[in-house]
Amino acid sequence: MTDSRLTSSMARLLAVLEPHAVVTDLYSERGSEVYDAMTRGDDSEVREILRIGRRTEGRILELACGSGRLTVALGRLGRETVALDSSPRMLELLEGRAQRAGAKVLPVLGDMSAFDVDGSFGLIVLAATSITLLPPPRRRTMLEAVRAHLAPDGVFLVSVHSTGAYTGGAETRLVPLNADPVEVVILDEQVDSTAGHRDVSVLHLRRQAGVRTTEVFASRVNLLDETQLRAELSTAGLRVRDAFPVRLADGSQSLSMLECVR
Amino acid sequence: MTDSRLTSSMARLLAVLEPHAVVTDLYSERGSEVYDAMTRGDDSEVREILRIGRRTEGRILELACGSGRLTVALGRLGRETVALDSSPRMLELLEGRAQRAGAKVLPVLGDMSAFDVDGSFGLIVLAATSITLLPPPRRRTMLEAVRAHLAPDGVFLVSVHSTGAYTGGAETRLVPLNADPVEVVILDEQVDSTAGHRDVSVLHLRRQAGVRTTEVFASRVNLLDETQLRAELSTAGLRVRDAFPVRLADGSQSLSMLECVR
Numbered sequence: 406m407t408d409s410r411l412t413s414s415m416a417r418l419l420a421v422l423e424p425h426a427v428v429t430d431l432y433s434e435r436g437s438e439v440y441d442a443m444t445r446g447d448d449s450e451v452r453e454i455l456r457i458g459r460r461t462e463g464r465i466l467e468l469a470c471g472s473g474r475l476t477v478a479l480g481r482l483g484r485e486t487v488a489l490d491s492s493p494r495m496l497e498l499l500e501g502r503a504q505r506a507g508a509k510v511l512p513v514l515g516d517m518s519a520f521d522v523d524g525s526f527g528l529i530v531l532a533a534t535s536i537t538l539l540p541p542p543r544r545r546t547m548l549e550a551v552r553a554h555l556a557p558d559g560v561f562l563v564s565v566h567s568t569g570a571y572t573g574g575a576e577t578r579l580v581p582l583n584a585d586p587v588e589v590v591i592l593d594e595q596v597d598s599t600a601g602h603r604d605v606s607v608l609h610l611r612r613q614a615g616v617r618t619t620e621v622f623a624s625r626v627n628l629l630d631e632t633q634l635r636a637e638l639s640t641a642g643l644r645v646r647d648a649f650p651v652r653l654a655d656g657s658q659s660l661s662m663l664e665c666v667r
Numbered sequence: 668m669t670d671s672r673l674t675s676s677m678a679r680l681l682a683v684l685e686p687h688a689v690v691t692d693l694y695s696e697r698g699s700e701v702y703d704a705m706t707r708g709d710d711s712e713v714r715e716i717l718r719i720g721r722r723t724e725g726r727i728l729e730l731a732c733g734s735g736r737l738t739v740a741l742g743r744l745g746r747e748t749v750a751l752d753s754s755p756r757m758l759e760l761l762e763g764r765a766q767r768a769g770a771k772v773l774p775v776l777g778d779m780s781a782f783d784v785d786g787s788f789g790l791i792v793l794a795a796t797s798i799t800l801l802p803p804p805r806r807r808t809m810l811e812a813v814r815a816h817l818a819p820d821g822v823f824l825v826s827v828h829s830t831g832a833y834t835g836g837a838e839t840r841l842v843p844l845n846a847d848p849v850e851v852v853i854l855d856e857q858v859d860s861t862a863g864h865r866d867v868s869v870l871h872l873r874r875q876a877g878v879r880t881t882e883v884f885a886s887r888v889n890l891l892d893e894t895q896l897r898a899e900l901s902t903a904g905l906r907v908r909d910a911f912p913v914r915l916a917d918g919s920q921s922l923s924m925l926e927c928v929r
Contacts, residue, residue, distance in 0.1 A: 612682065
Protein backbone atom coordinates (compact mmCIF):
# COMPACT_ATOMS: atom_id res chain seq x y z
CA MET A 406 0.00 0.00 0.00
CA THR A 407 3.00 2.30 0.39
CA ASP A 408 3.59 2.30 -3.35
CA SER A 409 5.02 5.72 -4.04
CA ARG A 410 3.42 5.75 -7.49
CA LEU A 411 -0.07 6.03 -6.00
CA THR A 412 -1.53 9.51 -5.91
CA SER A 413 -1.78 10.85 -2.36
CA SER A 414 -5.60 10.92 -2.48
CA MET A 415 -5.77 7.34 -3.74
CA ALA A 416 -3.38 6.18 -1.02
CA ARG A 417 -5.71 7.73 1.55
CA LEU A 418 -8.80 6.18 -0.04
CA LEU A 419 -7.14 2.76 -0.04
CA ALA A 420 -6.24 3.17 3.63
CA VAL A 421 -9.98 3.32 4.29
CA LEU A 422 -11.19 0.71 1.82
CA GLU A 423 -8.47 -1.92 1.75
CA PRO A 424 -5.39 -1.14 3.85
CA HIS A 425 -3.59 -4.31 2.70
CA ALA A 426 -4.23 -4.03 -1.01
CA VAL A 427 -1.26 -4.71 -3.27
CA VAL A 428 -0.60 -2.15 -5.99
CA THR A 429 -0.15 -3.69 -9.44
CA ASP A 430 1.19 -2.09 -12.61
CA LEU A 431 -1.57 -0.87 -14.91
CA TYR A 432 0.14 -2.71 -17.79
CA SER A 433 0.23 -6.04 -15.96
CA GLU A 434 -2.01 -8.90 -17.10
CA ARG A 435 -4.90 -7.99 -14.79
CA GLY A 436 -4.30 -4.26 -15.23
CA SER A 437 -4.65 -4.75 -18.98
CA GLU A 438 -8.09 -6.29 -18.48
CA VAL A 439 -9.30 -3.39 -16.33
CA TYR A 440 -7.82 -0.89 -18.78
CA ASP A 441 -9.66 -2.66 -21.59
CA ALA A 442 -12.96 -2.47 -19.70
CA MET A 443 -12.41 1.23 -18.99
CA THR A 444 -11.83 2.09 -22.64
CA ARG A 445 -14.82 0.16 -23.97
CA GLY A 446 -17.18 2.60 -25.64
CA ASP A 447 -14.62 5.41 -25.59
CA ASP A 448 -14.40 6.79 -29.11
CA SER A 449 -11.98 9.65 -28.39
CA GLU A 450 -9.67 10.43 -31.34
CA VAL A 451 -11.33 7.84 -33.63
CA ARG A 452 -12.95 10.36 -35.95
CA GLU A 453 -9.83 12.52 -36.23
CA ILE A 454 -7.56 9.54 -36.94
CA LEU A 455 -9.86 8.07 -39.59
CA ARG A 456 -10.26 11.43 -41.32
CA ILE A 457 -6.49 11.74 -41.81
CA GLY A 458 -6.00 7.99 -42.28
CA ARG A 459 -8.33 7.89 -45.28
CA ARG A 460 -6.11 10.39 -47.08
CA THR A 461 -3.11 8.06 -46.77
CA GLU A 462 -2.30 4.90 -48.70
CA GLY A 463 -0.66 1.56 -47.91
CA ARG A 464 -0.01 -0.33 -44.70
CA ILE A 465 -0.94 1.02 -41.28
CA LEU A 466 1.08 0.67 -38.05
CA GLU A 467 -0.31 1.51 -34.63
CA LEU A 468 2.15 1.89 -31.76
CA ALA A 469 1.09 1.27 -28.13
CA CYS A 470 -2.16 -0.15 -29.49
CA GLY A 471 -3.30 -1.46 -26.09
CA SER A 472 -6.39 -3.62 -26.38
CA GLY A 473 -7.21 -2.16 -29.77
CA ARG A 474 -9.71 0.61 -29.10
CA LEU A 475 -8.38 2.50 -32.15
CA THR A 476 -6.81 -0.43 -34.01
CA VAL A 477 -10.18 -1.97 -34.75
CA ALA A 478 -11.36 1.27 -36.36
CA LEU A 479 -8.15 1.45 -38.40
CA GLY A 480 -8.47 -2.22 -39.39
CA ARG A 481 -11.88 -1.48 -40.89
CA LEU A 482 -10.21 0.73 -43.51
CA GLY A 483 -9.41 -2.63 -45.16
CA ARG A 484 -5.66 -2.07 -45.37
CA GLU A 485 -2.99 -4.25 -43.76
CA THR A 486 -2.86 -3.06 -40.14
CA VAL A 487 -0.02 -3.95 -37.77
CA ALA A 488 -0.66 -3.33 -34.05
CA LEU A 489 2.32 -3.15 -31.69
CA ASP A 490 2.21 -3.31 -27.91
CA SER A 491 4.51 -4.47 -25.11
CA SER A 492 1.76 -6.29 -23.16
CA PRO A 493 0.89 -9.84 -24.30
CA ARG A 494 -2.47 -9.63 -22.50
CA MET A 495 -3.39 -6.38 -24.27
CA LEU A 496 -2.66 -8.06 -27.63
CA GLU A 497 -4.86 -11.05 -26.72
CA LEU A 498 -7.70 -8.67 -25.85
CA LEU A 499 -7.08 -6.83 -29.12
CA GLU A 500 -7.37 -10.07 -31.10
CA GLY A 501 -10.74 -10.72 -29.47
CA ARG A 502 -11.98 -7.22 -30.24
CA ALA A 503 -10.77 -7.38 -33.84
CA GLN A 504 -12.38 -10.75 -34.43
CA ARG A 505 -15.74 -9.57 -33.03
CA ALA A 506 -15.57 -6.44 -35.20
CA GLY A 507 -14.45 -8.34 -38.31
CA ALA A 508 -11.35 -6.16 -38.59
CA LYS A 509 -8.13 -7.62 -40.02
CA VAL A 510 -5.31 -6.75 -37.62
CA LEU A 511 -1.83 -8.23 -37.15
CA PRO A 512 -0.77 -8.03 -33.48
CA VAL A 513 2.98 -7.73 -32.81
CA LEU A 514 4.59 -7.91 -29.37
CA GLY A 515 7.31 -5.31 -29.10
CA ASP A 516 8.82 -2.21 -27.58
CA MET A 517 7.77 0.95 -29.44
CA SER A 518 11.06 2.64 -28.61
CA ALA A 519 13.04 -0.04 -30.47
CA PHE A 520 10.81 -1.64 -33.06
CA ASP A 521 11.78 -3.07 -36.42
CA VAL A 522 9.02 -4.29 -38.71
CA ASP A 523 9.55 -5.32 -42.33
CA GLY A 524 8.61 -2.79 -44.97
CA SER A 525 7.26 0.74 -44.70
CA PHE A 526 3.92 2.27 -43.71
CA GLY A 527 1.65 4.88 -45.20
CA LEU A 528 0.26 5.70 -41.77
CA ILE A 529 1.80 5.32 -38.32
CA VAL A 530 -0.39 6.18 -35.31
CA LEU A 531 0.59 6.79 -31.68
CA ALA A 532 -2.54 8.07 -29.98
CA ALA A 533 -4.05 8.48 -26.50
CA THR A 534 -0.97 10.50 -25.46
CA SER A 535 0.78 7.14 -25.06
CA ILE A 536 4.02 8.84 -26.06
CA THR A 537 4.16 10.00 -22.42
CA LEU A 538 4.86 6.36 -21.44
CA LEU A 539 8.39 6.91 -22.75
CA PRO A 540 11.15 8.93 -21.06
CA PRO A 541 13.04 11.37 -23.34
CA PRO A 542 15.84 9.00 -24.52
CA ARG A 543 13.32 6.35 -25.57
CA ARG A 544 11.12 8.97 -27.25
CA ARG A 545 14.14 9.84 -29.39
CA THR A 546 14.75 6.23 -30.52
CA MET A 547 11.00 5.74 -31.05
CA LEU A 548 10.79 8.81 -33.31
CA GLU A 549 13.86 7.60 -35.23
CA ALA A 550 12.20 4.21 -35.75
CA VAL A 551 8.99 5.93 -36.89
CA ARG A 552 10.91 7.97 -39.45
CA ALA A 553 12.71 4.84 -40.70
CA HIS A 554 9.39 2.98 -41.15
CA LEU A 555 7.46 5.81 -42.81
CA ALA A 556 6.84 5.54 -46.58
CA PRO A 557 8.06 8.62 -48.54
CA ASP A 558 4.54 10.07 -48.56
CA GLY A 559 3.57 8.49 -45.24
CA VAL A 560 1.95 10.29 -42.30
CA PHE A 561 2.75 9.94 -38.59
CA LEU A 562 -0.15 10.90 -36.30
CA VAL A 563 0.71 11.52 -32.67
CA SER A 564 -1.44 12.98 -29.88
CA VAL A 565 -0.11 14.97 -26.96
CA HIS A 566 -1.46 17.26 -24.25
CA SER A 567 -1.94 20.80 -25.51
CA THR A 568 0.60 23.23 -24.12
CA GLY A 569 -0.79 24.75 -20.92
CA ALA A 570 -3.42 22.03 -20.48
CA TYR A 571 -1.62 20.76 -17.38
CA THR A 572 -1.91 23.25 -14.60
CA GLY A 573 -0.75 20.72 -12.03
CA GLY A 574 -2.87 19.41 -9.23
CA ALA A 575 -5.18 16.43 -9.24
CA GLU A 576 -8.06 15.12 -11.29
CA THR A 577 -10.50 12.37 -10.39
CA ARG A 578 -13.03 10.40 -12.39
CA LEU A 579 -15.68 7.97 -11.21
CA VAL A 580 -16.43 5.52 -14.02
CA PRO A 581 -19.25 2.96 -13.80
CA LEU A 582 -18.19 -0.07 -15.86
CA ASN A 583 -20.89 -2.63 -15.43
CA ALA A 584 -24.27 -3.03 -13.74
CA ASP A 585 -24.43 -6.77 -13.06
CA PRO A 586 -22.10 -7.67 -11.48
CA VAL A 587 -21.68 -4.08 -10.44
CA GLU A 588 -18.22 -2.72 -11.27
CA VAL A 589 -16.86 0.78 -10.79
CA VAL A 590 -13.49 2.38 -11.41
CA ILE A 591 -12.10 5.41 -9.59
CA LEU A 592 -9.32 6.99 -11.59
CA ASP A 593 -7.12 9.58 -9.95
CA GLU A 594 -4.35 11.55 -11.61
CA GLN A 595 -1.75 13.74 -9.97
CA VAL A 596 0.80 15.89 -11.73
CA ASP A 597 4.21 16.52 -10.18
CA SER A 598 5.61 19.32 -12.32
CA THR A 599 8.89 19.44 -10.42
CA ALA A 600 9.60 15.73 -10.82
CA GLY A 601 8.25 15.89 -14.40
CA HIS A 602 5.76 13.05 -14.13
CA ARG A 603 2.11 12.30 -13.77
CA ASP A 604 0.83 9.44 -11.62
CA VAL A 605 -2.31 7.59 -12.62
CA SER A 606 -4.02 5.45 -9.98
CA VAL A 607 -6.89 3.15 -10.89
CA LEU A 608 -9.08 1.56 -8.24
CA HIS A 609 -11.32 -1.22 -9.48
CA LEU A 610 -14.25 -2.15 -7.26
CA ARG A 611 -16.58 -5.04 -7.93
CA ARG A 612 -19.38 -6.76 -6.03
CA GLN A 613 -20.74 -10.13 -6.98
CA ALA A 614 -22.88 -12.45 -4.86
CA GLY A 615 -22.34 -10.15 -1.88
CA VAL A 616 -18.55 -10.28 -2.10
CA ARG A 617 -16.59 -7.12 -2.83
CA THR A 618 -13.21 -7.23 -4.53
CA THR A 619 -10.83 -4.28 -4.55
CA GLU A 620 -7.91 -4.01 -6.94
CA VAL A 621 -5.56 -1.10 -7.43
CA PHE A 622 -3.27 -0.29 -10.34
CA ALA A 623 -0.70 2.41 -10.89
CA SER A 624 1.11 3.93 -13.80
CA ARG A 625 3.64 6.73 -13.92
CA VAL A 626 3.97 8.68 -17.14
CA ASN A 627 6.21 11.52 -18.24
CA LEU A 628 5.07 15.10 -18.65
CA LEU A 629 5.24 16.18 -22.27
CA ASP A 630 3.40 18.99 -23.97
CA GLU A 631 2.98 20.02 -27.59
CA THR A 632 5.79 22.60 -27.55
CA GLN A 633 8.35 20.08 -26.32
CA LEU A 634 7.14 17.33 -28.66
CA ARG A 635 7.39 19.64 -31.67
CA ALA A 636 11.04 20.27 -30.79
CA GLU A 637 11.70 16.53 -30.49
CA LEU A 638 9.93 15.78 -33.77
CA SER A 639 12.05 18.38 -35.52
CA THR A 640 15.26 16.87 -34.10
CA ALA A 641 14.16 13.45 -35.37
CA GLY A 642 13.63 14.81 -38.89
CA LEU A 643 9.85 14.77 -38.76
CA ARG A 644 7.95 17.87 -39.92
CA VAL A 645 4.57 18.85 -38.42
CA ARG A 646 2.37 19.49 -41.47
CA ASP A 647 -0.84 20.14 -39.55
CA ALA A 648 -2.11 20.18 -35.96
CA PHE A 649 -5.62 20.16 -34.61
CA PRO A 650 -7.27 20.03 -31.20
CA VAL A 651 -8.94 16.85 -30.00
CA ARG A 652 -11.42 16.72 -27.19
CA LEU A 653 -11.69 13.50 -25.19
CA ALA A 654 -15.11 11.84 -25.09
CA ASP A 655 -15.51 12.71 -21.41
CA GLY A 656 -14.51 16.30 -22.08
CA SER A 657 -11.82 16.08 -19.43
CA GLN A 658 -8.68 17.16 -21.21
CA SER A 659 -7.53 18.94 -24.29
CA LEU A 660 -5.25 17.11 -26.67
CA SER A 661 -3.48 18.15 -29.81
CA MET A 662 -3.12 15.74 -32.71
CA LEU A 663 -0.02 16.39 -34.80
CA GLU A 664 0.14 15.27 -38.42
CA CYS A 665 3.80 14.70 -39.30
CA VAL A 666 5.66 13.83 -42.48
CA ARG A 667 9.31 13.13 -43.34
CA MET B 668 -30.11 3.48 -1.98
CA THR B 669 -32.54 4.31 -4.77
CA ASP B 670 -32.51 7.97 -3.83
CA SER B 671 -33.07 9.76 -7.13
CA ARG B 672 -30.99 12.70 -5.94
CA LEU B 673 -27.80 10.63 -6.06
CA THR B 674 -25.67 11.07 -9.15
CA SER B 675 -25.72 7.98 -11.34
CA SER B 676 -22.01 7.32 -10.77
CA MET B 677 -22.37 7.62 -7.00
CA ALA B 678 -25.35 5.26 -7.03
CA ARG B 679 -23.18 2.71 -8.83
CA LEU B 680 -20.27 3.21 -6.44
CA LEU B 681 -22.58 2.73 -3.46
CA ALA B 682 -23.94 -0.46 -4.99
CA VAL B 683 -20.41 -1.84 -4.72
CA LEU B 684 -19.40 -0.37 -1.37
CA GLU B 685 -22.55 -0.36 0.71
CA PRO B 686 -25.69 -1.52 -1.09
CA HIS B 687 -27.90 -0.82 1.93
CA ALA B 688 -26.63 2.65 2.79
CA VAL B 689 -29.28 5.25 3.57
CA VAL B 690 -28.98 8.56 1.78
CA THR B 691 -29.18 11.57 4.10
CA ASP B 692 -29.64 15.23 3.24
CA LEU B 693 -26.36 17.14 3.15
CA TYR B 694 -27.96 19.78 5.42
CA SER B 695 -29.00 17.26 8.05
CA GLU B 696 -27.25 17.19 11.42
CA ARG B 697 -24.64 14.61 10.40
CA GLY B 698 -24.38 16.05 6.87
CA SER B 699 -23.55 19.42 8.42
CA GLU B 700 -20.62 17.88 10.28
CA VAL B 701 -19.19 16.28 7.15
CA TYR B 702 -19.72 19.52 5.20
CA ASP B 703 -17.87 21.37 7.95
CA ALA B 704 -14.93 18.95 7.78
CA MET B 705 -14.81 19.27 3.98
CA THR B 706 -14.63 23.06 4.07
CA ARG B 707 -11.92 23.24 6.74
CA GLY B 708 -8.88 24.94 5.26
CA ASP B 709 -10.80 26.09 2.17
CA ASP B 710 -10.16 29.81 1.79
CA SER B 711 -12.03 30.31 -1.50
CA GLU B 712 -13.65 33.78 -1.78
CA VAL B 713 -12.21 34.98 1.57
CA ARG B 714 -9.76 37.46 0.09
CA GLU B 715 -12.29 38.88 -2.38
CA ILE B 716 -14.98 39.31 0.27
CA LEU B 717 -12.66 40.99 2.77
CA ARG B 718 -11.31 43.35 0.12
CA ILE B 719 -14.80 44.68 -0.63
CA GLY B 720 -15.99 44.32 2.97
CA ARG B 721 -13.28 46.67 4.26
CA ARG B 722 -14.64 49.41 2.03
CA THR B 723 -18.08 49.18 3.70
CA GLU B 724 -19.21 50.42 7.09
CA GLY B 725 -21.61 49.18 9.77
CA ARG B 726 -23.10 45.83 10.60
CA ILE B 727 -22.48 42.71 8.50
CA LEU B 728 -24.98 39.99 7.62
CA GLU B 729 -24.03 36.65 6.10
CA LEU B 730 -26.76 34.53 4.56
CA ALA B 731 -26.43 30.72 4.32
CA CYS B 732 -23.37 31.00 6.53
CA GLY B 733 -23.08 27.23 7.05
CA SER B 734 -20.49 26.35 9.65
CA GLY B 735 -18.86 29.74 9.32
CA ARG B 736 -15.99 29.25 6.92
CA LEU B 737 -16.41 32.88 5.75
CA THR B 738 -18.23 34.26 8.79
CA VAL B 739 -15.18 33.91 11.00
CA ALA B 740 -13.11 35.98 8.55
CA LEU B 741 -15.87 38.60 8.44
CA GLY B 742 -16.16 38.62 12.25
CA ARG B 743 -12.48 39.50 12.49
CA LEU B 744 -13.24 42.85 10.87
CA GLY B 745 -14.44 43.79 14.38
CA ARG B 746 -17.91 44.88 13.32
CA GLU B 747 -21.19 43.37 14.52
CA THR B 748 -21.64 40.24 12.36
CA VAL B 749 -24.93 38.37 12.10
CA ALA B 750 -24.78 34.87 10.58
CA LEU B 751 -27.97 33.28 9.30
CA ASP B 752 -28.49 29.63 8.42
CA SER B 753 -31.38 27.16 8.39
CA SER B 754 -29.42 24.33 10.01
CA PRO B 755 -29.12 24.37 13.83
CA ARG B 756 -26.13 22.02 13.68
CA MET B 757 -24.30 24.30 11.22
CA LEU B 758 -24.79 27.23 13.62
CA GLU B 759 -23.43 25.18 16.53
CA LEU B 760 -20.34 24.35 14.49
CA LEU B 761 -20.05 28.03 13.55
CA GLU B 762 -20.12 29.06 17.22
CA GLY B 763 -17.26 26.69 17.94
CA ARG B 764 -15.24 28.00 15.00
CA ALA B 765 -15.86 31.62 15.95
CA GLN B 766 -14.89 31.03 19.57
CA ARG B 767 -11.64 29.31 18.60
CA ALA B 768 -10.83 32.14 16.21
CA GLY B 769 -11.80 34.87 18.67
CA ALA B 770 -14.32 36.31 16.21
CA LYS B 771 -17.52 37.97 17.48
CA VAL B 772 -20.42 36.49 15.55
CA LEU B 773 -24.17 36.39 16.28
CA PRO B 774 -25.73 33.17 14.91
CA VAL B 775 -29.39 33.37 13.83
CA LEU B 776 -31.52 30.39 12.81
CA GLY B 777 -33.65 31.32 9.84
CA ASP B 778 -34.70 30.93 6.22
CA MET B 779 -32.75 33.25 3.93
CA SER B 780 -35.72 33.52 1.56
CA ALA B 781 -37.88 35.08 4.31
CA PHE B 782 -35.65 36.69 6.91
CA ASP B 783 -36.37 39.72 9.01
CA VAL B 784 -33.60 41.03 11.23
CA ASP B 785 -33.75 44.34 13.15
CA GLY B 786 -31.92 47.26 11.60
CA SER B 787 -29.93 47.56 8.39
CA PHE B 788 -26.55 46.32 7.23
CA GLY B 789 -23.57 47.90 5.51
CA LEU B 790 -22.58 44.55 4.01
CA ILE B 791 -24.69 41.50 3.18
CA VAL B 792 -22.86 38.41 1.88
CA LEU B 793 -24.26 35.32 0.14
CA ALA B 794 -21.24 33.37 -1.05
CA ALA B 795 -20.22 29.85 -2.13
CA THR B 796 -22.94 29.98 -4.85
CA SER B 797 -25.38 29.14 -2.05
CA ILE B 798 -28.00 31.17 -3.89
CA THR B 799 -28.48 28.03 -6.01
CA LEU B 800 -30.05 26.37 -2.95
CA LEU B 801 -33.15 28.46 -3.68
CA PRO B 802 -35.67 27.90 -6.48
CA PRO B 803 -36.64 31.04 -8.48
CA PRO B 804 -39.65 32.17 -6.36
CA ARG B 805 -37.61 32.01 -3.16
CA ARG B 806 -34.68 33.78 -4.82
CA ARG B 807 -37.06 36.64 -5.53
CA THR B 808 -38.22 36.96 -1.90
CA MET B 809 -34.61 36.60 -0.68
CA LEU B 810 -33.44 39.43 -2.94
CA GLU B 811 -36.35 41.60 -1.76
CA ALA B 812 -35.38 40.95 1.87
CA VAL B 813 -31.74 41.77 1.05
CA ARG B 814 -32.77 45.10 -0.47
CA ALA B 815 -34.95 45.88 2.55
CA HIS B 816 -32.08 45.18 4.96
CA LEU B 817 -29.37 47.05 3.05
CA ALA B 818 -28.23 50.43 4.42
CA PRO B 819 -28.47 53.28 1.87
CA ASP B 820 -24.77 52.93 1.04
CA GLY B 821 -24.67 49.19 1.80
CA VAL B 822 -23.20 46.51 -0.46
CA PHE B 823 -24.62 43.08 -1.29
CA LEU B 824 -21.97 40.55 -2.36
CA VAL B 825 -23.24 37.41 -4.09
CA SER B 826 -21.30 34.68 -5.90
CA VAL B 827 -22.61 32.65 -8.80
CA HIS B 828 -21.26 30.37 -11.52
CA SER B 829 -19.87 32.31 -14.44
CA THR B 830 -22.04 32.09 -17.52
CA GLY B 831 -20.88 29.15 -19.64
CA ALA B 832 -18.97 27.53 -16.76
CA TYR B 833 -21.44 24.66 -16.69
CA THR B 834 -21.11 22.55 -19.76
CA GLY B 835 -23.14 19.75 -18.23
CA GLY B 836 -21.76 16.34 -17.43
CA ALA B 837 -20.16 15.13 -14.24
CA GLU B 838 -17.34 16.17 -11.97
CA THR B 839 -15.70 14.15 -9.22
CA ARG B 840 -13.35 15.06 -6.41
CA LEU B 841 -11.48 12.82 -3.99
CA VAL B 842 -10.83 14.75 -0.77
CA PRO B 843 -8.67 13.34 2.05
CA LEU B 844 -10.01 14.79 5.32
CA ASN B 845 -8.00 13.22 8.05
CA ALA B 846 -5.08 10.81 8.50
CA ASP B 847 -5.81 9.25 11.89
CA PRO B 848 -8.50 8.02 11.95
CA VAL B 849 -8.33 7.97 8.19
CA GLU B 850 -11.24 9.80 6.57
CA VAL B 851 -11.89 10.46 2.90
CA VAL B 852 -14.73 12.12 1.01
CA ILE B 853 -15.71 11.41 -2.57
CA LEU B 854 -17.77 14.26 -3.98
CA ASP B 855 -19.61 13.77 -7.24
CA GLU B 856 -21.63 16.39 -9.09
CA GLN B 857 -23.95 15.89 -12.02
CA VAL B 858 -25.69 18.60 -13.98
CA ASP B 859 -29.08 17.98 -15.55
CA SER B 860 -29.53 20.96 -17.84
CA THR B 861 -32.97 19.86 -19.00
CA ALA B 862 -34.36 19.53 -15.49
CA GLY B 863 -32.47 22.67 -14.44
CA HIS B 864 -30.69 21.23 -11.44
CA ARG B 865 -27.37 19.95 -10.24
CA ASP B 866 -27.06 16.96 -7.90
CA VAL B 867 -24.24 16.83 -5.39
CA SER B 868 -23.47 13.47 -3.80
CA VAL B 869 -21.02 13.19 -0.93
CA LEU B 870 -19.65 9.84 0.21
CA HIS B 871 -17.87 9.88 3.55
CA LEU B 872 -15.59 6.94 4.31
CA ARG B 873 -13.83 6.41 7.60
CA ARG B 874 -11.80 3.62 9.17
CA GLN B 875 -11.01 3.44 12.83
CA ALA B 876 -9.77 0.42 14.79
CA GLY B 877 -10.28 -1.73 11.70
CA VAL B 878 -13.93 -0.78 11.29
CA ARG B 879 -15.05 1.08 8.18
CA THR B 880 -18.07 3.37 8.20
CA THR B 881 -19.76 4.57 5.03
CA GLU B 882 -22.15 7.53 4.96
CA VAL B 883 -23.74 9.16 1.96
CA PHE B 884 -25.31 12.59 1.62
CA ALA B 885 -27.16 14.28 -1.19
CA SER B 886 -28.14 17.78 -2.14
CA ARG B 887 -29.99 19.08 -5.17
CA VAL B 888 -29.38 22.68 -6.18
CA ASN B 889 -30.79 24.84 -8.93
CA LEU B 890 -28.88 25.87 -12.03
CA LEU B 891 -28.26 29.59 -12.09
CA ASP B 892 -25.64 31.52 -13.98
CA GLU B 893 -24.46 35.11 -13.90
CA THR B 894 -26.65 36.27 -16.80
CA GLN B 895 -29.83 35.03 -15.16
CA LEU B 896 -28.88 36.32 -11.72
CA ARG B 897 -28.16 39.78 -13.13
CA ALA B 898 -31.69 39.86 -14.54
CA GLU B 899 -33.16 38.81 -11.19
CA LEU B 900 -31.10 41.39 -9.28
CA SER B 901 -32.32 44.10 -11.60
CA THR B 902 -35.95 43.04 -11.10
CA ALA B 903 -35.41 43.20 -7.32
CA GLY B 904 -34.08 46.76 -7.54
CA LEU B 905 -30.44 45.86 -6.96
CA ARG B 906 -27.78 47.32 -9.27
CA VAL B 907 -24.56 45.44 -10.07
CA ARG B 908 -21.81 48.03 -9.50
CA ASP B 909 -18.89 45.71 -10.12
CA ALA B 910 -18.22 42.05 -10.95
CA PHE B 911 -15.03 40.06 -10.74
CA PRO B 912 -13.99 36.44 -11.31
CA VAL B 913 -13.22 34.19 -8.33
CA ARG B 914 -11.28 30.99 -8.60
CA LEU B 915 -12.02 28.26 -6.07
CA ALA B 916 -9.07 27.04 -3.99
CA ASP B 917 -9.11 23.67 -5.73
CA GLY B 918 -9.21 25.38 -9.14
CA SER B 919 -12.28 23.36 -10.08
CA GLN B 920 -14.80 25.98 -11.13
CA SER B 921 -15.05 29.57 -12.14
CA LEU B 922 -17.27 31.85 -10.10
CA SER B 923 -18.25 35.44 -10.49
CA MET B 924 -18.64 37.70 -7.48
CA LEU B 925 -21.19 40.47 -8.01
CA GLU B 926 -21.01 43.67 -5.97
CA CYS B 927 -24.52 45.10 -5.77
CA VAL B 928 -26.02 48.31 -4.37
CA ARG B 929 -29.53 49.69 -4.04
